[in-house]
Amino acid sequence: MRLKNKTLATWLTFFGGPLGLHRFYLRGFGDLMGWLLPIPTALGLYGIERVQTYGQDDLWSWLLIPMLGFAIAACALMAIIYGLMTPEKWNARFNPGADPEALPGRTNWFTVVGIAVALMVGTAVLMASLAFSFQRYFEYQIEEARKISQ
Structure with missing residues (x-):
């Protein structure tokens, strides 16, 4: 059995998360959510x-x-969650049977950079999505009100 690396999972969740790649890496191809x-x-x-x-x-x-x-944004949040997991929790969840302090569950600088990038990009994408959605909704409401008033 291959051990699941936390750093790889963090970056895979950030880059390939919307396609479900991190779910396949961590849980296999039988994962419905993936x-x-x-x-x-x-x-x-x-x-x-x-x-x-x-x-x-x-x-x-x-x-x-x-x-x-x-x-x-949800995948960026999951990347942050994966990156911030303690080695004990990571290995217990994704590497059962491995030593709680096994190397694949440890955090390194590449993991920290992945967390920071996921935080910045995820926040920007979430705010842009909310702004776009609300702007279009209110413009639609104004247009409908204009139709009713005429």
Whole structure:
């Protein structure tokens, strides 16, 4: 049995999380959530394509694009959680039977950099998704109110 490395899992969660790659690395290809994670990612990418095709006033795009942002932000949060796990907890959860202080569960500088990058990018993506979603929602509400008043 191969031991799961915390640093690799942190970076894999950050870069490949919206595709479920970290779930497959940690839990294997039988993990249902790993197979479901690409769905909101694909829907968000479809929302971006709709904006490019139909413009910013497309109702479906402002509903779909935040799904991509929330998927990326959630995976960044998971990368932070994985990176901050103690070696004992990491090895007990993902490397059962290994020594609690085994090397794959230890934190190094590359793990810390992964946590910092995930924090910065995840926060920026989450804030941008919320801002885009709320802006489009309120613009839609104003447009509907304008239609009613005329």
